[in-house]
Amino acid sequence: MHSHRVNGIRFFWVTMLNILITIAEILGGVFSGSLALLSDAFHNLGDSASILMGYFAQVIGSRPETERRTYGYRRAEILSAFLNSLFLIVVSIFLMVEAVRRLFHPQPVDGKLMLIVAVIGFIANLASALLLQQGSKDSLNIKATYLHILSDALSSIGVIIGALVITFWNIYWLDPVLTILVAIYICYEICPVIHQTLSILMQSSPHLDFDQIKTDITQIEGVIGVHHVHAWMIDEHRIIFSAHINLSDRPLSSVEPIYRQVETLLKEKYHVCHITIQAEVDRGIEEPLFNTPVDKAATSDNID
Structure with missing residues (x-):
């Protein structure tokens, strides 16, 4: 019981950190003109939604079976994961379209502001990963979230490198290129989740001999x-x-x-x-x- 309470507290702080990252990156992306920051912001927004939806779905899924739900409410977590994944795919497509447009019409980017916000995002993502590291050893749900946030920290490193290049060499086309790479990475990460959740919702057979x-x-x-x-x-x-x-x-x-x-x-x-x-x-x-x-x-x- 104590373990579940600790995990709940950690999920709360991870959610708060992700919301702060999202707000910082949206503001930073708007004022610096960086589409890469905005793409990372939407990625973190998706993470925040995923954590919240996953937590509430887990609470709902733990409810006992009833006359109307003889198998219980466990599908709530699957439905949550599917909807969140669809949201991230739609956002990624939108960002790629906008990034391609910017490739043909490059816009100036404030590299210094982009760098500051990217560093803040990296530190916050790393802190979130550390908060969930211990719980990831006992729960597959927490482990999946832990690995997802850890991958966010790695994508922030790419934005930091891009911000340094833009700051010192004014290579503005690198910003939309980074946006496309982050969007492709999100789709690569999410597509297997969509496939798995769809298979479960369609009652496909599990992999059994x-x-x-x-x-x-x-x-x-x-x-x-x-x-x-x-x-x-x-x-x-x-x-x-x-x-x-x-x-x-x-x-x-x-x-x-x-x-x-x-x-x-x-x-x-x-x-x-x-x-x-x-x-x-x-x-x-x-x-x-x-x-x-x-x-x-x-x-x-x-x-x-």
Whole structure:
């Protein structure tokens, strides 16, 4: 309990630091004329939103299951990550378009002001990373935020170098080039998150060796076949699995030990957290592991 309270306090200060960085970089970008600072500001704004949304989504996701939410609220964190990622992609595209325009029409940049603000951003990002470093060892959520903020500190180094070059050599076209590089970096970092969150929201199957799962289950004494398999994810950690298994005709009391063996196998070897097994004798024994469109059509005809 104490660990969660410390992490909450650290998240609060990290959020405050990111908001201060964002305000400083927006003002610095406007008054210095640096688009690179503005791009970094929006990146930090995205981080602040991500931290806040992630924290509240985590609070919502920890709520217990209800009659209307039988799997709980764990998808709140996934939805939060997806929306935040989309926001960063839109902002990145806008900044790249503006940067390309500035490449053809360079504008003077106050390198000294740009340098001061970039140094402030670097120090604040580094402080944020240090605040979360300890908690990152115990929580994957905090670890992801820690690595993200650490990457922000590294991108600030690029802006600092650009500010030094502009200050001493007046190479103004470097500012939009840095903006494009930062925007590309953000997209590179965010696209896998969008892909993963979309896969979870669309209930795509997790990366499991289903053929091996079938082999392992049918090696359990009494199991003749496996079919009608479904697997999906509630969030990035929790896998849901359901299947029909064919058994020899036997009393229900002798089926329960087989259920426990199947559950133990799936939990320990494949890290499945929620398992639903339906036992059958001959029904579906010739069916494939997954229902094909033909199977579904046939089933629909039988119902009609």
